[in-house]
Amino acid sequence: MKAQYGILRFKKYKGPAISPIEAHNERTKEQYASNPDIDTSRSRYNLHLVQPQGKYREEADRMIAAHCRVRKDSVRVVEALVTASPEFFKDKNNREIRAYFAYALKFLEGRQCPDTFLSAVVHMDEKTPHLHLCFVPLTPDGRLSAKEIIGNRKNLVKWQDEFWQHMVKQYPELERGESASQTGREHIPPRIFKEMTQLTKQKEQLDALLVGINPFNGKSRAAEISKVLDSYIPNVARMRDQLRKYNVAFTKTAAENEKLKEKNKTLSASLDKAKEGSVLKRLEDAKLRQDYEAALKTLDSIPPEVIRFYEDRSTQEPAMRHDK
Structure with missing residues (x-):
């Protein structure tokens, strides 16, 4: 039985990079020459778990302005990528795939206020289904701090631990998707x-x-x-x-x-x-x-x-x- 991993990754975006990531996530372009894995004939199967209310950059700036003032070079959007090993999705239908990402979204909602979410879209038109969740990194007390939310290497390990502990309750076949050097193999799947x-x-x-x-x-x-x-x-x-x-x-x-x-x-x-x-x-x-x-x-x-x-x-x- 081949190992199947639950995967959670983060990326941070400053102002200029927000519009390109929106174009990718929302599939607003007709062609994606830079990403040959995208099969646009399957894009109709992509689905939103959180529907965007407007342009990412505009919505992010609106949320930030309502809470705080920031520098021009501040991280305004964090993207969480959720997926799993290709073997995990084998033989799963669209309903089952949606259920996996909806369950993963519950974990993220427990760690970051859903009011800060810009969009959560599941891509079914690439080789492996995956979820892009973009949110504004506002802390509970209204500060913009991706560093505090995502944290350092140690905090990222904690994110991975808690994500795996959440997902394995519903999907016990999943393993923790980080290297042994980081985890110490604390978890036997x-x-x-x-x-x-x-x-x-x-x-x-x-x-x-x-x-x-x-x-x-x-x-x-x-x-x-x-x-x-x-x-x-x-x-x-x-x-x-x-x-x-x-x-x-x-x-x-x-x-x-x-x-x-x-x-x-x-x-x-x-x-x-x-x-x-x-x-x-x-x-x-x-x-x-x-x-x-x-x-x-x-x-x-x-x-x-x-x-x-x-x-x-x-x-x-x-x-x-x-x-x-």
Whole structure:
């Protein structure tokens, strides 16, 4: 399952740049030679979640004049771009896409007064659907300060954290769309837990097939076990890579962990370390590691003759396909 990211970005605009961004967002030009991704035949599917009441620059100046005086070089408009990985929108219809952006807009309305919004338009005529929300960066006490609203690098990380926390309630498959260097991988996406649940179900299926297996009936069950292993082994390997990606500590193989004899001690140690950070995160990490190691233990319990059958079958099948 490919990762799907929820994305939120910001841009700041001073006076001269406001009209060009309006022309782009509102599709007021007949052609867009500078952006070949725009398919004007699909522009009729674009939709407004917030309808502009006038020209961006004029509306921005009107709002600002009602509250404060500013320098000529002040940031007058901030644009929030909301989208997601292309994979997220695959197979979604227009109603579902609109619902995604409407839910994202609720988050932005909770962080910035909707009265300052100039326009919120969803573009459906480019490769990936996305929302442009333009607003005047007025603070609650009436000052014009994009710096205070958007903030520095640390505050942008907070924006990303809270955006992801909002979106994942409705769309649990989404991951946080920032780099590991910024996030420290604090959030393990729900997708990983779902994949572990599926892996655990496969483990239980294997465990059932392995009950009572012995040298006399091993061959008869080998074919059925091999079918499960076709997906189980790649899934275990993928889970290993995912846990490494999210900095979940675990042993590489059951053999290196002395057949998991120290599993309980390791788990207890991770619970002690919970005091150092997020208790919930540490507990989730420990559970993921425990489930993963249980999956490895099942692999270790497969008799050698079944493994040989699986390996022989795996090497024979490509040759057979090639012969055909």
